[in-house]
Amino acid sequence: MKKQIALLPGDGIGQEVMQSATEVLNAIAVEFDHEFEFDTYDIGGAAIETQETPLPDKTIEGCKRSDAILLGAVGGPKWENLPSHLRPEKGLLGIRKALGLFANLRPVKGFSQLLHASPLKEEVINGSDLLIVRELTGGLYFGEPSEIREDGQSVVDTLAYKREEIERIVDQAFQSARLRRKHLTSIDKANVLASSKLWREVVEEKRREYPDVAVEHLLVDAAAMKLITNPGQFDVMVTENMFGDILSDEASVLTGSLGMLPSASLRADGMGLYEPVHGSAPDIAGKGVANPLAMILSTALMLRHSFQLEEEANAVEEAVQELLRSGYHTADLNVKEGEQVGTNVMTRLVVEGI
Amino acid sequence: MKKQIALLPGDGIGQEVMQSATEVLNAIAVEFDHEFEFDTYDIGGAAIETQETPLPDKTIEGCKRSDAILLGAVGGPKWENLPSHLRPEKGLLGIRKALGLFANLRPVKGFSQLLHASPLKEEVINGSDLLIVRELTGGLYFGEPSEIREDGQSVVDTLAYKREEIERIVDQAFQSARLRRKHLTSIDKANVLASSKLWREVVEEKRREYPDVAVEHLLVDAAAMKLITNPGQFDVMVTENMFGDILSDEASVLTGSLGMLPSASLRADGMGLYEPVHGSAPDIAGKGVANPLAMILSTALMLRHSFQLEEEANAVEEAVQELLRSGYHTADLNVKEGEQVGTNVMTRLVVEGI
Ligand SMILES: CC(C)[C@H](C(=O)O)[C@@H](O)C(=O)O
Ligand SMILES: CC(C)[C@H](C(=O)O)[C@@H](O)C(=O)O
Numbered sequence: 006m007k008k009q010i011a012l013l014p015g016d017g018i019g020q021e022v023m024q025s026a027t028e029v030l031n032a033i034a035v036e037f038d039h040e041f042e043f044d045t046y047d048i049g050g051a052a053i054e055t056q057e058t059p060l061p062d063k064t065i066e067g068c069k070r071s072d073a074i075l076l077g078a079v080g081g082p083k084w085e086n087l088p089s090h091l092r093p094e095k096g097l098l099g100i101r102k103a104l105g106l107f108a109n110l111r112p113v114k115g116f117s118q119l120l121h122a123s124p125l126k127e128e129v130i131n132g133s134d135l136l137i138v139r140e141l142t143g144g145l146y147f148g149e150p151s152e153i154r155e156d157g158q159s160v161v162d163t164l165a166y167k168r169e170e171i172e173r174i175v176d177q178a179f180q181s182a183r184l185r186r187k188h189l190t191s192i193d194k195a196n197v198l199a200s201s202k203l204w205r206e207v208v209e210e211k212r213r214e215y216p217d218v219a220v221e222h223l224l225v226d227a228a229a230m231k232l233i234t235n236p237g238q239f240d241v242m243v244t245e246n247m248f249g250d251i252l253s254d255e256a257s258v259l260t261g262s263l264g265m266l267p268s269a270s271l272r273a274d275g276m277g278l279y280e281p282v283h284g285s286a287p288d289i290a291g292k293g294v295a296n297p298l299a300m301i302l303s304t305a306l307m308l309r310h311s312f313q314l315e316e317e318a319n320a321v322e323e324a325v326q327e328l329l330r331s332g333y334h335t336a337d338l339n340v341k342e343g344e345q346v347g348t349n350v351m352t353r354l355v356v357e358g359i
Numbered sequence: 360m361k362k363q364i365a366l367l368p369g370d371g372i373g374q375e376v377m378q379s380a381t382e383v384l385n386a387i388a389v390e391f392d393h394e395f396e397f398d399t400y401d402i403g404g405a406a407i408e409t410q411e412t413p414l415p416d417k418t419i420e421g422c423k424r425s426d427a428i429l430l431g432a433v434g435g436p437k438w439e440n441l442p443s444h445l446r447p448e449k450g451l452l453g454i455r456k457a458l459g460l461f462a463n464l465r466p467v468k469g470f471s472q473l474l475h476a477s478p479l480k481e482e483v484i485n486g487s488d489l490l491i492v493r494e495l496t497g498g499l500y501f502g503e504p505s506e507i508r509e510d511g512q513s514v515v516d517t518l519a520y521k522r523e524e525i526e527r528i529v530d531q532a533f534q535s536a537r538l539r540r541k542h543l544t545s546i547d548k549a550n551v552l553a554s555s556k557l558w559r560e561v562v563e564e565k566r567r568e569y570p571d572v573a574v575e576h577l578l579v580d581a582a583a584m585k586l587i588t589n590p591g592q593f594d595v596m597v598t599e600n601m602f603g604d605i606l607s608d609e610a611s612v613l614t615g616s617l618g619m620l621p622s623a624s625l626r627a628d629g630m631g632l633y634e635p636v637h638g639s640a641p642d643i644a645g646k647g648v649a650n651p652l653a654m655i656l657s658t659a660l661m662l663r664h665s666f667q668l669e670e671e672a673n674a675v676e677e678a679v680q681e682l683l684r685s686g687y688h689t690a691d692l693n694v695k696e697g698e699q700v701g702t703n704v705m706t707r708l709v710v711e712g713i
Contacts, residue, residue, distance in 0.1 A: 124480060161517060163516075164515065
């Protein structure tokens with residue numbers, strides 16, 4: 006199989022972990038006889054430096070020509086005080102919208118070797134394995150009007166959805182649930198928001214097409230509680246953009262190893278952008294100590310979701326499992342036993358595992 | 360001091376715990392020589408049953424004539440499938456808006472006897488003591504338009520704020536911070552929302568009036584993470600209505616004893632509505648086992664915030680502390696040692712403590 010992959014390393018440790026991703030993909034290409042071609046484009050602070058915009062047209066066009074996109078991380082103190090249209094995050098929002106990547110998938114599953122670092126008690130976090138499916142190109146993030154008015158005397162943002170935008174993300178969530186434990190929790194605020202009422206209506210309609218999936222509705226405030234008190238009760242959770250932003254970040258700290266979490270942002274045709282959940286970590290950038298595993302696990306999601314290469318995805322994930330079992334870890338993982346290694350060695354271990 | 364207090368027991372265990380509140384207030388009246396007059400009004404499901412609306416005009420008027428309001432809880436399975444304008448929660452939203460109760464105060468502080476029930480590890484939750492100040496009458500909850508359009512093909516909700524609405528809640532938060540550890544964390548989503556930009560601007564302006572208070576800005580997604588990984592870093596958190604709804608419920612489970620948490624919803628003139636954070640718990644209603652302590656601690660907040668009776672508020676809070684130290688607890692509290700008691704005995708213990 007021959008695939009074109011756009012690389013958007015971005016800022017901070019994004020550069021380093023992207024290097025790890027390509028090494029791992031090269032190993033997969035050799036082992037399974039594929040051809041992966043990489044083109045690198047600027048985004049975020051890196052793009053601001055060279056092209057005075059966080060998302061150059063060239064980047065958008067390059068991404069559009071590719072079969073999938075890998076993103077490192079964007080942002081850093083250097084660009085924090087720029088006017089908002091020039092901030093690195095705008096690059097991220099812009100690429101999601103420009104490519105129509107409406108479905109953000111955030112799996113949260115602990116690794117038994119790392120669970121001791123969880124802020125939760127072992128009996129609370131043990132065995133939990135959930136997937137948050139977040140709508141990514143609608144709602145408060147993109148609704149108009151969104152503006153300060155009357156010379157600063159009032160302000161308005163708009164939470165808008167088209168029915169079809171809700172339908173496609175709900176479909177995506179049902180399909181994800183089918184590949185897992187067939188349980189879907191739809192999160193809304195139907196006791197307050199009109200958008201949540203339509204959301205609930207669509208979920209009720211769609212469930213008839215997926216009779217094998219059990220469906221529950223949960224209010225967003227209750228979901229924020231239950232993620233902490235009983236994360237194991239969830240399989241797939243689906244929700245709108247802003248609720249998803251909050252809940253998926255909340256969920257990301259439950260297992261105690263944020264540095265291990267990948268994410269996928271997909272379109273219905275399989276095109277996707279894959280990135281680690283962690284940020285650009287400017288404090289450790291360039292030191293060779295960054296944990297590349299979330300980026301590497303993001304490539305596994307790419308192999309699976311954009312290229313349907315399930316076996317190859319498993320090979321990457323198993324290599325990671327195996328090195329954790331052998332006691333290897335990076336500094337961020339809070340492991341006391343075994344051997345602490347840097348970005349390069351960690352990457353080599355994955356490559357050897359493949 | 361003579362005060363008129365409106366009682367809105369509402370549904371489920373609301374009735375029982377309200378009884379406890381009045382007994383405790385009667386004890387305070389005797390001990391400290393005050394006069395508290397109680398008038399009871401319907402709200403929620405109880406009002407739907409008798410008056411076909413969750414918030415009768417008579418209730419609003421009664422509350423307006425009072426010096427403070429105590430609310431039990433609203434809601435239950437019986438009313439869950441009614442059209443939304445008839446749902447018990449509408450009573451709650453309506454009374455907040457009708458009385459202009461714009462500042463919701465949610466203190467979260469563990470009791471050392473109960474912390475073992477926390478889902479968090481002891482070293483994570485230990486020593487945390489925070490207050491969430493949530494804007495309660497603006498934002499997505501009340502913005503117009505909020506409607507399903509084009510025969511179900513699209514939907515819109517509106518997140519609107521006037522500058523003065525932001526100013527008054529931010530003032531409230533600074534004032535609360537002054538009475539505590541003088542640290543304020545303002546939560547927003549300024550990298551996406553126009554409303555958050557104005558919010559941040561107002562906080563930056565107001566901080567000049569409170570130079571003794573340290574101020575930090577935090578994005579709502581990061582706040583959802585840090586509440587779990589390091590709740591002890593927070594003193595006062597201030598945020599808009601919907602973010603506050605989610606974060607304050609998230610925070611409410613951190614200590615493991617939701618049944619102990621009071622809340623206050625205030626107006627600038629000191630008028631306030633006080634209610635437990637827990638719900639109407641229809642499953643245990645009428646059995647005499649409900650934990651009345653969150654309701655009782657809500658009366659302490661009333662004594663303090665609406666009546667400036669600090670000594671009396673402390674007397675209530677100390678009586679609760681004392682009975683916990685003596686090992687008394689209700690069934691919900693997950694305590695193994697000591698004596699388990701019901702609503703009546705628990706109430707009597709507080710009264711005796713006063
Ligand atoms: C950087 C920011 C705009 C972005 C978001 O809110 O979507 C981030 O928090 C995320 O979740 O990917
Ligand atoms: C019942 C509901 C409308 C309400 C809210 O969202 O404000 C509740 O969750 C609360 O926090 O008091």
